Amino acid sequence: MEQNPHILIVDDDRDIRELLARFLEKNQMRVTAARDGREARRAWTNGHYQLVVLDLMLPGESGLDIAKWLRTQSTVPIVMLTAMGEETDRVIGLELGADDYVAKPFSPRELLARIRAILRRAGDRADQPHAPGSVKQYRFSGWTLEPAHRRLLNTEGTEISLTGGEFDLLLALVDRANRVLTRDMLLDLLRGRQAGPFDRAIDVAISRLRRKLEDDGHNAQLIKTVRGGGYVLATTVERS
Amino acid sequence: MRLPGFRLWPRSLATRTAVPLLIGLMLVQVAGLTIHALDRIDIQQVVQMREVASEIFSVFRAVAATPRDRRENVLAALHQGPGFAVTLAAGPPVTELPEMPLQTLRRFWMAIEAGPLIRADPRLLGSKPDDAPERRAWASSEFMRRNFGQAGVAPTDIVAHGGLFAHRLIMGVRLTDGDWLHFDAELGAPRPWHSPTFLAAFGLMTLVAAALTVWAVRRLTAPVRVLAAAAEALGRDVNAPPLPETGPEEVATAAVAFNTMAHRIRRFVDDRTALLAAIGHDLRTPITRMKLRAEFLDDDELRTKLLADLGDLETMVAATLAFGRDARTGEKIVALDLAELIRTILDETADAHPEAAARLAYQGPGHFTFRVRSMAMKRALTNLISNAIAYGGSARVRLDPPADGWVAITVEDDGPGIPEQEIERVFEPFHRVETSRNRETGGTGLGLPIARDIVRAHGGDIVLANRAGGGLAARVTLPA
Numbered sequence: 001m002e003q004n005p006h007i008l009i010v011d012d013d014r015d016i017r018e019l020l021a022r023f024l025e026k027n028q029m030r031v032t033a034a035r036d037g038r039e040a041r042r043a044w045t046n047g048h049y050q051l052v053v054l055d056l057m058l059p060g061e062s063g064l065d066i067a068k069w070l071r072t073q074s075t076v077p078i079v080m081l082t083a084m085g086e087e088t089d090r091v092i093g094l095e096l097g098a099d100d101y102v103a104k105p106f107s108p109r110e111l112l113a114r115i116r117a118i119l120r121r122a123g124d125r126a127d128q129p130h131a132p133g134s135v136k137q138y139r140f141s142g143w144t145l146e147p148a149h150r151r152l153l154n155t156e157g158t159e160i161s162l163t164g165g166e167f168d169l170l171l172a173l174v175d176r177a178n179r180v181l182t183r184d185m186l187l188d189l190l191r192g193r194q195a196g197p198f199d200r201a202i203d204v205a206i207s208r209l210r211r212k213l214e215d216d217g218h219n220a221q222l223i224k225t226v227r228g229g230g231y232v233l234a235t236t237v238e239r240s
Numbered sequence: 241m242r243l244p245g246f247r248l249w250p251r252s253l254a255t256r257t258a259v260p261l262l263i264g265l266m267l268v269q270v271a272g273l274t275i276h277a278l279d280r281i282d283i284q285q286v287v288q289m290r291e292v293a294s295e296i297f298s299v300f301r302a303v304a305a306t307p308r309d310r311r312e313n314v315l316a317a318l319h320q321g322p323g324f325a326v327t328l329a330a331g332p333p334v335t336e337l338p339e340m341p342l343q344t345l346r347r348f349w350m351a352i353e354a355g356p357l358i359r360a361d362p363r364l365l366g367s368k369p370d371d372a373p374e375r376r377a378w379a380s381s382e383f384m385r386r387n388f389g390q391a392g393v394a395p396t397d398i399v400a401h402g403g404l405f406a407h408r409l410i411m412g413v414r415l416t417d418g419d420w421l422h423f424d425a426e427l428g429a430p431r432p433w434h435s436p437t438f439l440a441a442f443g444l445m446t447l448v449a450a451a452l453t454v455w456a457v458r459r460l461t462a463p464v465r466v467l468a469a470a471a472e473a474l475g476r477d478v479n480a481p482p483l484p485e486t487g488p489e490e491v492a493t494a495a496v497a498f499n500t501m502a503h504r505i506r507r508f509v510d511d512r513t514a515l516l517a518a519i520g521h522d523l524r525t526p527i528t529r530m531k532l533r534a535e536f537l538d539d540d541e542l543r544t545k546l547l548a549d550l551g552d553l554e555t556m557v558a559a560t561l562a563f564g565r566d567a568r569t570g571e572k573i574v575a576l577d578l579a580e581l582i583r584t585i586l587d588e589t590a591d592a593h594p595e596a597a598a599r600l601a602y603q604g605p606g607h608f609t610f611r612v613r614s615m616a617m618k619r620a621l622t623n624l625i626s627n628a629i630a631y632g633g634s635a636r637v638r639l640d641p642p643a644d645g646w647v648a649i650t651v652e653d654d655g656p657g658i659p660e661q662e663i664e665r666v667f668e669p670f671h672r673v674e675t676s677r678n679r680e681t682g683g684t685g686l687g688l689p690i691a692r693d694i695v696r697a698h699g700g701d702i703v704l705a706n707r708a709g710g711g712l713a714a715r716v717t718l719p720a
Binding site for chain 2: 013023157163
């Protein structure tokens with residue numbers, strides 16, 4: 001990274017704003033904080049930001065409105081701070097195009113890991129075929145993946161449970177179907193979501209995914225291992 | 241032989257109402273039919289008696305008025321219809337048929353004049369052993385003189401055997417000169433039903449009445465079924481649509497009362513949810529602040545411990561929020577692969593507790609699609625499996641496909657179990673089994689109440705039991 005990335009924080013709690021700003025600055029980032037929608041717009045027009053951390057629970061103009069407005073302005077990555085257990089907020093936020101979410105009360109380190117992962121990916125944003133939130137459903141080999149609801153459905157419409165890590169891996173593989181994803185890219189995805197040694201976690205998650213997706217034999221070799229350390233989802237993906 | 245499921249006293253209200261009604265209806269029908277049949281027999285009897293009696297009288301008068309040597313000729317000339325024979329003899333008839341009681345005999349004679357209005361004279365009832373004076377009085381009555389001719393007949397002059405129920409009447413009447421006239425009349429069998437269509441009509445009537453009864457009873461008990469279905473729906477989903485408050489007055493009143501009750505339950509649940517959600521929401525901001533502040537502590541050990549404490553606090557807030565969240569609302573029921581859900585939870589548990597991974601096992605079908613609230617059910621089963629790992633050190637999960645209409649999921653561990661007196665109390669919010677070991681293990685005291693809330697919102701239940709070989713078994717049953 002050539003320059004310290006500039007982050008815009010939108011949160012109505014003064015202490016959290018200031019503490020988070022200090023924490024991120026301590027970790028080589030530049031931070032501008034805004035209290036509400038009005039301040040956020042002003043800050044947005046006056047600066048150039050690589051990422052926005054947006055609290056969804058704001059008095060007055062809601063975080064969802066701000067996210068909607070931001071999406072009309074740019075494709076800047078958004079990390080939502082959702083209220084714990086508020087599934088609807090998370091779903092709407094992801095559908096509106098947030099890149100990731102962290103539930104409050106969040107761990108600062110987890111938030112930092114997410115921000116870093118997104119910034120790394122944003123570096124090759126051109127590589128990302130689709131803007132986040134633009135795809136409601138992916139269909140491949142009889143499966144349906146719904147990113148906002150974080151669920152996988154089989155041919156009969158039955159939900160097949162996935163762990164958080166498995167879901168993130170599958171989403172990445174499906175979104176970049178027929179392209180090789182290196183282990184490093186996949187590690188980024190799992191970081192912060194999963195406990196334990198990450199590299200092992202990738203292999204375990206991939207083998208579980210294979211078992212779930214290739215179970216009945218007719219989808220054998222859906223996820224292929226690429227020599228030299230990578231995986232590819234070998235199938236046609238329909239987006240809608 | 242006993243039919244499977246047969247009970248002497250039926251279980252359904254409709255059957256319980258219909259069966260006594262039908263039995264009563266049949267009794268009334270049988271009684272009516274019996275009265276009708278007896279009446280018919282009575283009329284038939286009188287008609288037959290009248291025919292036979294008038295025949296006897298006319299033959300007797302004709303023969304009595306004929307000189308003795310010409311009687312045979314007269315008898316031969318007289319019409320002797322089928323079933324009616326008259327012969328001359330020297331003595332009274334000898335037959336094995338029982339002698340006719342006087343009251344029957346009297347009715348027999350009287351039939352000719354009074355017809356069906358004749359009833360037995362109560363004074364003659366039971367007069368058999370000593371009815372000679374009666375017979376005498378009777379034989380010399382004006383009636384007998386008129387019918388047997390002016391000479392009349394002496395009481396000993398008439399011997400009668402048989403009767404209507406023997407289908408035969410054998411009677412001897414002595415002529416004044418000592419000869420006997422023997423009458424042998426066949427009497428038709430009693431025919432209680434006059435026409436052959438009578439029974440068919442009767443059967444049809446019974447069928448129609450029975451059908452009407454069944455229909456009416458089913459109609460009457462339908463609201464009870466509706467009410468039961470509504471109560472069942474309310475048990476699964478507190479926001480189930482209200483009952484229509486229509487129909488007969490009593491049904492409408494019951495529906496209104498039911499809807500009022502459902503409304504109160506809903507409000508109670510809403511209040512509780514709102515209260516807990518408010519507490520949970522308000523705690524989130526200070527916890528977030530403290531986590532951020534901890535990051536600025538220079539003492540690594542202190543920071544780690546503080547973050548761990550905050551993690552515990554966060555877990556408790558999460559559990560409180562989960563408990564406060566109405567298990568019945570907010571999430572749609574979807575088709576879910578239950579077997580895959582259990583395996584996924586076990587995988588996640590293995591990731592979080594790698595040391596216990598070898599003691600996690602799933603037994604059951606590879607796939608089993610079931611309709612549940614996906615996230616809620618995952619939370620419930622996760623709580624049970626986490627408990628098994630935390631308190632029992634292992635978790636064996638078994639999924640039993642539907643038997644008797646229930647799907648069962650059993651989570652077994654190898655821990656010390658729970659004292660019997662605590663086994664129900666552990667479902668109370670914030671209650672924890674008070675042993676030092678459990679305090680070390682931590683936990684919020686909300687895992688089981690949340691799990692049971694969720695499972696009950698699905699119409700099922702969770703029961704805990706200490707296993708015979710040690711350890712605890714948590715059994716989840718869900719209606720298939």
